[in-house]
Amino acid sequence: MSGASRAAAVPGLYDRASELAAVAELSARAAEGTGAVLLLTGAPGTGRTALLDQAVRDSRIRAHRVAAPGGNRVPWSGVRALLSALAPTPSAARRALRAARGPGGVPGALAALCPGEPLLLCLDDHHLWDAHSRAALDAAWRGNTGPWAWVVSFAAHHRPPEVAGARLLSLGRLSREGARCLLDDLCRVPLTASFRTRLLDEAAGHPGVLAATAVRLSSEPKAGDGPSGSVIDDVSLSEVYRGLLGSLPAECGRMLSLVAVAGEPVPDTGRPDPAAGVPDAVRPVRADAVLAVARAVRASPEALDRLVADGLLHGSREALRFDDPFLRRAVLGAVPPSRRRELSALFAPPPASRSDDGTPGADARALPGVVRGRAELARGVAGLGDGPVGDAHQVLLLAASLLREGAPEEASEARSLAMDAAWAAGDPEACAIALGASGLGGARTEAFADTDAVERDFRDGMCAALAVRLEEARAPLARVVAHDGTSDEPRRLLRAGVAALVLGDAPAAVRVHARALARVRAAAATALLPRVLEHLAYAELRAGQHERAAAHAREGLRTAESTGQRNGAAHQHAVLALAASVRGDVPAVVEHAGRALGTARAHGLVQATTLAEWAIARTELAGGLAAQAAARLAPLVGRGPRGGHFALRMLVVPCFVEAACAAGRRAEAGTAAEEFAVWAGLGLDPQAPAQLARCRALLAGEDDAADRYREALRHHEGNGNDFERARTLLAYGKWLRRRRRLVEARGPLSDALVTFERAAAGVWADQARAELRATGGAVGRRxxxxxxxxxxxxxxxxxxxxxxxxxxxxxxxxxxxxxxxxxxxxxxxxxxxxxxxxxxxxxxxxxxxxxxxxxxx
The missing domain is CATH 1.10.10.10 (Winged helix-like DNA-binding domain superfamily/Winged helix DNA-binding domain)
Structure with a gap:
């Protein structure tokens, strides 16, 4: 249909001829036996559902539109709705659903229900379908070989499904003629020419806004006489945007309200308005001002990043804006007038209040510091996510000092983030300073007062741990794990997880960080999600759960990249490199380690650098390049500016000892092993006693090595890390085989092989298999x-x-x-x-x- 012609079947569908033609072409291909996918996106009110309905009516093959099932997105509810629309009976639909869950997936279910029949399947609001159904459909579209034309609609602020070769169409505004025809179709009262022109001008071709306004005018006959002010009211806009605003997490809704209010004209304060003359619809807003107010009203700062990532807000940190002026008005219309006045007052410049004696009052003295502190906190958070972490550390300490008197809880958060920055930089003294000490082993400074007992325990325990006074650290950190580990607040859970890792309790750290992940997902705190996934993936690595760590790191990488947090992405790349080094996937190790190092070296991320270098070295060691691995690992286990991360040095030592022994650097291996023995004696790493015995076995003479290997295996029995146990078994089996004790070698080598295969540690399984074959033992074929x-x-x-x-x-x-x-x-x-x-x-x-x-x- 053209904009000048009326739709006979469905009044109100205009300017959609090209989209309908694309669907018709898709249906024709399906009729010829070739399936394809068409993706359809649009903002609220642009008519996605109306177009799908028209496509179904126009179709010359069997066609159905399937809406997103309502409710709580029950698993498989979307696929169930699709198959129920096609099945002749409920029992047939149930059988098809069972088939869809099986190896054949959705294509198998469709082929069973409609064998050889071409279909036009219009799936509405894909972003509201349950995760199980979306995954099943994605798999079906990747291998779509049936005679099925898929038209999939989704909201513009959601990412499209990733379908290779799919065409993407975006529904835009109507032409002036199309808008005029739509208004004539829907409005049942006469409008004056001037009012009609004003309405068309204000609506700017938005079909949903025009339709909602026409319905309102039809119910209020006098409304078309030409009221003053805006022709389109908030009630009409609320009707159009209700679905979008209602689907947002509460934190995102509150943040949208703040940005909308912040963009209103500055009240008459006698000061110039820097955005004077700029229309309200496109008035830019500074992110730091919004974040400062967000903290004052206890709104989640992470919600701002999610809104930008989803495309509901646009621009930079210095100039945020709504691209859709109707969305801004709908958001403002949903804010009660009294609340709107309160928020406007927070964005206004603070008054210069004075006390009875004429000196500045306490509020006037505190408020500028708090406002500046919040701005610095927002800047520090941004730098921690994407920038040199040493700079972020200093900015966050400044924020803490500015917030100390007027906003002590926010000052505490700034200090915690400053410690995160120092930790990422591998600077233990800076960590202690962020925690409120004068340095490693120093007394706490007066400037950092405690806000609660748990925070005091965390600071005391961490300061003691950083100064290697571990007996002092255990009790307070254990209290933090016990208290914050059951919290519902993600930041407290992260604190408990850090405490658990410092105590060497990797299972507890995994459990606590998994709880934090659940809470963050429930709150839709997108900006915090990469940080939580980073902590969880690292805890899983420490627990020997390499594949689970990789899965969480991949999710964390996607989220970090979507929110512009390159530092978080670098850490996730490093975790993925380590996991790939277990599998023996050399190209993946090279890719992920290279990408991690590219950011880590520029931004001073010593932790990510150490993890990435370790992954490369472990791959070299597994591939028989012991000399290269030892040369790469030697700096990581040393002290000083060229050394690795202070919290990772001892974790790397067992790998270095193995590489150094194989490369003939036994003196260096012995020195590192003796330092590792001191570390193992502290009892902070359950793996350390077994790894120490393995190191001593590699360094031992002929008479002692076997006893050391057996000692290592005894220690492994109680610590639950099967991968490390298998490495010891492999080393022991090699030692036995090279001494011609072939029968004895087969037992540990067979055990190592099975364990490596179970852990998907391909390169290590290859070694065990080759060693076992060399003993004459039976091995299965890969x-x-x-x-x-x-x-x-x-x-x-x-x-x-x-x-x-x-x-x-x-x-x-x-x-x-x-x-x-x-x-x-x-x-x-x-x-x-x-x-x-x-x-x-x-x-x-x-x-x-x-x-x-x-x-x-």
Whole structure:
């Protein structure tokens, strides 16, 4: 339909000819047996549902529009509604739903219900469908091979589904002629020419606003006589935007109200208005002013980032604005007049009050400091998320000092965030200063008064831990875990999780951070979500839960990137690199570690740098490049400016000792192991006793090594980290095999292999499998053997190490052979496989396994 013609079937649908033509083209492709997806987006009131209804009526194939089920988004309710629309009976719908949940997914259910029949399936408000249904539909669209045309609508402030090759259409405003036709269709009372022109001008082609206003005018005959002021009232706008505003979390609604009020003209205070002459609809607002007021009225600052990420607010931190002036008016219209006056007063410049003796009053003295402190706090939070963390630390300390008298709770929050910045920077003394001490081991300063007993416990415990007075740290930090670990406040839960990690209780840290994640999701605190996921993923790494850590890190990475928190993204990349080093996914390690280091080095993120370098080194060690791994790890376990993060140094030592022993750097390995023994004796890491025994076994002579390995395995039994236990089993099995104790070696190697496979630790499983095969033990096949199946076990191991990039000397060190023996085996490998170079060998083995990796490491 063109804007000049009327819709015969559905009055009011104008200027949508191109969209309807796109749907018709999609339906025609479905009729020919080719499925496809069309994505349809639009702001509230632009007619997404009306267009889908018209498409169903116009369709020449079977068509249905399925709305988002109401209620609490019950799992699978969306798919259930879709299949119920297609099924002839309720029982058939139930059978189809069971099929949709099975291996065949939604395509299998559709094929069973409507075999070979082309369908036009219009799914309305995709963003309101339950998560299970959205995931099932995403999977169906990725492999859409049936004769089904999908038209999927979603709100403009939500991200579209990721469908390769899908066309995306956005419903815009109507032309002047289309708007005039729509108004004539819907308005049942005569309008004067001037009033009609004013209405069309104000509506600016917004179909929903025009329709709501026309309905109101039809119920109030005198309304069309030409009232003064705005023709479109708040009641009409509330009707159009009710669905959007009602679906927002309460915190986001409050923050929208603050931004809307902040954009109103400055009251007459005798001071110039910097935005004088700018229309209210596009009047920019400073984010720091909004955040300062948000803290004063206890609104969540994180909601502002979510509104920007979702596109409901636009611009920069210095100039936020509503792109949709009707949304701003609808938000303002929902604020009670008395509340609106209160908020306006908070945005107004503070009065210069005076006491009876003519000196500035207490309120006048405190208020400027508080306002400035809140602005600095907002700036520090932004820097902590995306900027040099050393700078953020200083800004947050300044904010704390400005807020100390007028807003002590906000000052406490600023100090906590300053400690986070110092921790990320790997500066223990700065951490202590943020906590209120004069430095490591120093007394608390008067400037930082306590607000409650739990905060005092946290500060005392952390200051003692930073000064390595661990007996003093245990009791107060344990009280923090016991108290804040059951809180409903995410920041208290984060504090409890940090305390649990410092105490070495990784399971408790995982539990507390998982609780924080649930609370943050329930409150829709988008800006806080990356921080919580960062803490949770790290706790899961400490607990040996690598795949769970990777899953949370991937979510945290997406959220950090969407909210512009590059520092959080760098930490998530580092966690993903560590998890990939367990799997042996070398390209993933290189990618994630590289991206982490790119930001971490520029912003002084020593913690993320240490994690990323550790991941690279662990990959090098697993690939037989012990010398490279030892060289990379040596600075991380040292002290001083070139050293690693103070809280990670001892965690890295066992990996360094293993690499250094294999690389012939036994003296350095021994020094590190002795320092690690002191650390293990503190009792803050349940893994440490077993790892210490393994380190001593690697350094021991022939008579003591076996006892040390068995001691390590005894310690492993009670600490629950299967990955570390399997590494000890692998090291013990290697030691036994190289001493020709082949029968004895098979037990620990078989146990290690099974454990690594269960943990999806592919590269480590490869090592265990190769060692077990070298003992003559039976191993299961990973994949079709390919070319590697023609080699002896020893040749396979050498070929795999060559494919991983190891030199002959490195292979000799790894396998306890001479370089001449390695060269002899390698010539036989070349001859047997018909290749002439290491490059050809690597390509042949990668092709043989079908996964891009050599068959053995």
């Amino acid at each position: 994949t079709a053997p390919g070319a590697a199946g023609e080699l002896t076990p020893q040749q396979q191991r050498i070929a795999g190490l060559v494919a991983a990039g190891a030199t002959n000397h490195e292979i000799a060190d790894r396998l306890s052979l001479s370089p001449r023996t390695v060269d002899h085996h390698l010539r036989n490998v070349f001859a047997r496989l018909g290749v002439r170079s290491r490059v050809e060998l690597s390509g042949l083995l990668a092709h043989g396994t079908g996964d891009g990796r050599p068959s053995e490491r």
